[in-house]
């Protein structure tokens with residue numbers, strides 16, 4: 539029997555899950571008051587499995603990077619760019635330790651010297667003595683990628699209910715009702731809660747506690763300019779990339795900084811730093827700033843999977859959603875439709891919080 543699934547949330551996570559469910563033959567309805575997402579359009583959108591991750595999380599992230607390649611074969615027009623990164627934003631010894639550890643895990647990270655950095659990124663105003671290059675990292679333009687997934691899923695038969703607010707969920711025998719602000723209700727075999735920062739509030743309507751924090755992240759965006767950068771640049775206190783439209787996007791790191799009481803002043807200062815970091819940077823103009831709120835589970839790791847005792851509800855909330863989206867979409871569809879349990883997701887169930895896992899602020903950065 540064809541399963542009916544309601545997916546709540548039209549950011550990169552909900553879009554990917556809905557796409558994979560639809561492609562696997564489920565009858566899917568995606569409900570979102572803002573298709574394209576809330577955190578998603580304000581993301582730095584770096585796809586990586588970089589430093590600071592314990593081995594299990596590294597495995598999930600590197601698998602997700604491979605799944606982006608697979609997904610780009612299945613969905614035409616996904617705006618992906620495997621442009622690679624150059625980074626020197628750690629103390630020297632930490633950089634070398636990270637490189638040795640991750641290279642040992644099979645990550646394509648290598649040390650490069652100043653002359654090679656200057657050749658790869660000639661627009662950099664200052665060249666460090668050495669850096670780490672990861673050629674297999676990239677970017678998915680986040681809003682365009684999400685909209686492409688939604689459009690492709692619709693072509694495959696997915697229904698989109700947009701602009702409508704979900705007010706709550708109601709568990710019933712062998713199914714889940716999704717309650718809408720207009721008083722209507724969507725009945726389904728399963729509901730997927732992929733509502734980003736709103737996930738906790740919606741789960742609370744079923745008396746389920748989902749520990750999610752939403753730190754703000756300021757990024758600055760220049761007016762589009764001809765190509766200046768060839769890849770991601772991760773300098774101390776400044777992570778930078780150039781979008782496919784030609785905008786330079788910068789944050790104090792990829793996650794952005796707390797904008798404080800005066801975001802415009804913080805953005806102006808940050809943009810000044812961005813200008814100084816590039817030859818000819820004084821000619822750049824800031825076009826706008828964004829402040830995104832990263833849906834971040836309390837211990838910094840994803841919360842993915844059904845809830846114990848409530849098989850009809852599937853949770854998917856995470857930071858690093860741009861990196862993880864294609865793997866989460868694939869695994870969620872398999873788990874919901876086939877009842878399988880994906881080993882790579884085993885550490886990331888909601889039930890771990892019942893055992894009060896210690897916080898891992900380092901992982902929460904990534």
Ligand SMILES: Cc1cc2nc3c(=O)[nH]c(=O)nc-3n(C[C@H](O)[C@H](O)[C@H](O)COP(=O)(O)OP(=O)(O)OC[C@H]3O[C@@H](n4cnc5c(N)ncnc54)[C@H](O)[C@@H]3O)c2cc1C
Pocket residue numbers: 546547548549550551552553569570571572573574575576577578579580581582583584585586702703704705732733734735736737740754755756757792793794829830831832833854855856857858859860861862
């Ligand atoms: C500044 C910043 C930088 C980041 N950098 C990176 C990075 O470099 N690499 C990386 O991998 N990740 C990064 N992230 C994290 C990544 O962007 C997020 O993990 C991801 O976008 C989360 O996607 P989502 O779909 O879960 O949430 P969202 O994009 O927030 O989408 C939530 C969706 O749920 C819908 N919704 C919510 N409540 C309701 C309701 N009641 N009714 C109807 N619809 C509802 C919304 O309309 C929206 O469509 C960054 C995030 C930020 C903010």
